Amino acid sequence: MNNTIFKVPTPVNEPVLSYGKGSPEKIALKKALAEARSKQIDVPMYIGSEQIHTNNKIKLSPPHDHQHILGYASEGDASHVEKAIEAALAARPAWSALSWEQRASIFLKAADLLAGPYRAKMNAATMLGQSKNAYQAEIDSACELIDFLRFNVAFMEQVYTGQPESVRGLWNRVEYRPLEGFVFALTPFNFTAIAGNLPSCVAMMGNVTVWKPAYPQIYSAQIIMEIFREAGLPDGVINLIYVDGPTVGEVVFKHPDFAGIHFTGSTKVFQTIWKTIGENIHLYKSYPRIVGETGGKDFVMAHESADAKALATGLVRGAFEYQGQKCSAASRAYIPSNLWEEVKGYILADLKEIKMGGTEDFSNFVNAVIDEKAFDKIATYIDNAKKSDKVTIIAGGNYDKSKGYFIEPTILLTSDPMYITMCEEIFGPVLTIYVYEPADFEKTLEIVNTTSPYALTGAIFAKDRYAIDLATKKLVDAAGNFYINDKPTGAVVGQQPFGGARASGTNDKAGSILNLFRWVQARTIKETFVSPTDYKYPFLGEE
Ligand SMILES: NC(=O)c1ccc[n+]([C@@H]2O[C@H](COP(=O)([O-])OP(=O)(O)OC[C@H]3O[C@@H](n4cnc5c(N)ncnc54)[C@H](O)[C@@H]3O)[C@@H](O)[C@H]2O)c1
Numbered sequence: 201m202n203n204t205i206f207k208v209p210t211p212v213n214e215p216v217l218s219y220g221k222g223s224p225e226k227i228a229l230k231k232a233l234a235e236a237r238s239k240q241i242d243v244p245m246y247i248g249s250e251q252i253h254t255n256n257k258i259k260l261s262p263p264h265d266h267q268h269i270l271g272y273a274s275e276g277d278a279s280h281v282e283k284a285i286e287a288a289l290a291a292r293p294a295w296s297a298l299s300w301e302q303r304a305s306i307f308l309k310a311a312d313l314l315a316g317p318y319r320a321k322m323n324a325a326t327m328l329g330q331s332k333n334a335y336q337a338e339i340d341s342a343c344e345l346i347d348f349l350r351f352n353v354a355f356m357e358q359v360y361t362g363q364p365e366s367v368r369g370l371w372n373r374v375e376y377r378p379l380e381g382f383v384f385a386l387t388p389f390n391f392t393a394i395a396g397n398l399p400s401c402v403a404m405m406g407n408v409t410v411w412k413p414a415y416p417q418i419y420s421a422q423i424i425m426e427i428f429r430e431a432g433l434p435d436g437v438i439n440l441i442y443v444d445g446p447t448v449g450e451v452v453f454k455h456p457d458f459a460g461i462h463f464t465g466s467t468k469v470f471q472t473i474w475k476t477i478g479e480n481i482h483l484y485k486s487y488p489r490i491v492g493e494t495g496g497k498d499f500v501m502a503h504e505s506a507d508a509k510a511l512a513t514g515l516v517r518g519a520f521e522y523q524g525q526k527c528s529a530a531s532r533a534y535i536p537s538n539l540w541e542e543v544k545g546y547i548l549a550d551l552k553e554i555k556m557g558g559t560e561d562f563s564n565f566v567n568a569v570i571d572e573k574a575f576d577k578i579a580t581y582i583d584n585a586k587k588s589d590k591v592t593i594i595a596g597g598n599y600d601k602s603k604g605y606f607i608e609p610t611i612l613l614t615s616d617p618m619y620i621t622m623c624e625e626i627f628g629p630v631l632t633i634y635v636y637e638p639a640d641f642e643k644t645l646e647i648v649n650t651t652s653p654y655a656l657t658g659a660i661f662a663k664d665r666y667a668i669d670l671a672t673k674k675l676v677d678a679a680g681n682f683y684i685n686d687k688p689t690g691a692v693v694g695q696q697p698f699g700g701a702r703a704s705g706t707n708d709k710a711g712s713i714l715n716l717f718r719w720v721q722a723r724t725i726k727e728t729f730v731s732p733t734d735y736k737y738p739f740l741g742e743e
C-alpha cells in the first residue's frame with residue numbers, strides 16, 4: 201500500500217553532445233548509421249499486445265538517397281484503427297488506476313534509455329529516415345525527446361499537487377482524472393521529439409492513445425515504441441498504427457469514446473479535423489479536447505541599430521537548418537536599407553561555405569527535403585519567383601531530385617512585402633527578404649503583423665532598447681514565441697514553452713504544464729466534516 205506523496209527528480213535539460221572528431225558519440229553514431237544502412241527492417245504496427253504485419257508495404261528510404269531501401273512498414277486499414285481503439289479502451293481501466301508515480305517511472309526510464317543505449321540508434325534513424333544532420337538529430341531525437349519525457353513528469357507532479365482552498369469545517373480537493381475515452385495522437389514528419397511527445401504526455405496523465413505518425417517518420421517512430429516497451433509501458437496504452445490520415449479520421453472522429461486529439465502538423469489538416477469534430481459533436485460522450493500546433497510564416501524583423509553579423513547568422517541558421525522544415529523557420533525577413541549590403545555580404549559568405557548532401561557525411565550542413573511532394577511544391581515557388589518581376593534571386597535557386605530531394609538554400613529579394621513567399625508557408629529552404637527604409641520601422645512592424653494568418657515565431661534584432669520595446673508591443677499577437685536578438689527557432693523544453701496563436705494553433709505550449717492540463721478531467725470533491733442538520737437560516741422566524 202502506498203501512503204507516500206513522492207517527489208519526482210528535478211529535471212535538467214539533456215546536454216547536447218558535440219560529435220567532435222574522435223568523440224565516443226561520433227564513433228557510436230557512425231556505427232549505428234552503418235548498421236542501419238546494411239539491412240532492411242520490417243516494421244509492424246503495435247496494437248495491444250500484437251505486432252501486426254500486413255501485405256501492404258510502405259517503403260522506407262532516406263530522402264537524400266531515395267533509391268536505397270531501409271525497410272518496409274506494414275500499412276493498415278480502417279479495421280486496424282478500430283482494433284487500436286478497442287485495445288486502448290481495454291487497457292484503460294488498469295492504466296488509469298495505476299499509481300501516478302508508476303507511470304512517471306516508466307517515462308523516466310524511457311528518457312534514460314534514450315539518453316544512453318538508444319541514443320545513437322535513434323539519431324541514426326532520424327538522420328536516415330528524415331534526412332536530419334547529426335547536430336539537428338541530436339537536438340531533436342535525443343535531447344528534446346528526453347527533455348519532454350523528464351520535464352513532463354515534473355509538470356505532472358505539479359498538476360497533481362494543485363489544490364483549492366478549504367475553509368474551516370470542510371476539505372476541498374481536486375482530483376485530476378484522465379479523460380473518459382481514448383486520445384488520438386496525430387504527429388508530423390519533421391520532429392522525432394514531437395512524435396514521441398504527443399502520445400506519451402497524454403499517456404503519462406493516465407490516458408490511453410492511438411498514435412498515427414506521418415509516414416516519413418515511421419523509421420524513427422518504431423524506435424520510440426521500442427523504447428516505451430522496454431521501459432515497461434503496458435500493452436494497449438499507446439497503439440501505433442500506419443494508416444493513411446483520412447481513413448483513420450473516418451473511424452476515430454465518429455467514435456463515441458473519442459476524447460481528444462493531440463495534433464501537430466499543417467494548418468489545413470487541423471482545420472479540416474476541427475470542422476469534422478464539430479460536425480460529429482453529437483456522437484461523442486464528452487466534448488473532445490482539441491489541441492493542435494500548426495503552421496507558421498515566421499519573421500525576422502531588424503532595426504537599423506541591429507548587429508549585422510548576428511542578424512546574418514540568425515537568418516542563415518533560422519532559415520536553413522533542417523532545410524527550413526521547422527514550423528519555426530525564418531522564412532520572411534525585413535531588413536533596413538542601412539544594413540542590407542553588409543548583411544547580404546555575411547549571408548552570401550556563409551552560403552558559399554555551406555555544403556549540401558547526405559546526412560552520413562557530417563560535413564554537410566544542408567540535407568534533403570522530406571519527399572518528392574515537398575520537393576515539387578518548393579521548386580514551384582522557386583520557379584514562380586524566377587518569373588516574377590518583383591523578385592531577384594540572390595542565392596540558390598537550383599534543385600535536383602535525381603539521387604535525393606535536394607534544394608539549394610535560396611534567398612529571394614522582393615520589392616513587394618506582400619509577395620506570395622512573404623505570406624505562405626513553404627516549409628523548405630527558401631527565405632524571402634524585404635528591404636525597408638529605416639524611417640519606416642513602425643510602418644514595417646504593422647506589415648509584419650498583418651502579412652500572414654499565422655502567429656508562431658518571430659524575432660526582432662536591435663540594439664536600441666526603444667526599438668525592442670516598440671516591436672515587442674506592436675507584435676504582441678504576431679508570435680507565440682518571440683525572440684530578441686536571436687533566431688526564431690530552437691525552443692528548448694522547460695526554457696521556451698513552444699506554440700503559436702492565430703492560425704498557428706491552440707497555443708497549448710508543448711512541453712509545459714499548460715499542455716498537460718488539457719489531458720485531465722478535474723473532479724472537485726467537497727467533504728463536509730460536520731454536516732448541517734437544520735435547514736433554517738439563523739434569522740428565520742424573525743421579522
Ligand atoms: N507548431 C508546431 O509546433 C509544429 C511543429 C512541427 C510541424 N508543424 C507543422 O507541420 C507541418 C509539416 O508536417 P507534416 O507535413 O507532417 O504535416 P501534415 O499536416 O501534412 O501531417 C500531419 C499528420 O496529419 C496526417 N494527415 C494528413 N492529412 C490528414 C487528414 N486529411 N486526416 C487525418 N490526418 C491527416 C499526416 O499523415 C500526419 O500524420 C507544417 O505545416 C509545420 O509548420 C508545426
Ligand SMILES: N[C@@H](CCC=O)C(=O)O
Binds near residue numbers: 390391690691692
Ligand atoms: N520547436 C521547434 C520547432 C518545431 C516545429 O517544427 C523550434 O523551436 O524550432
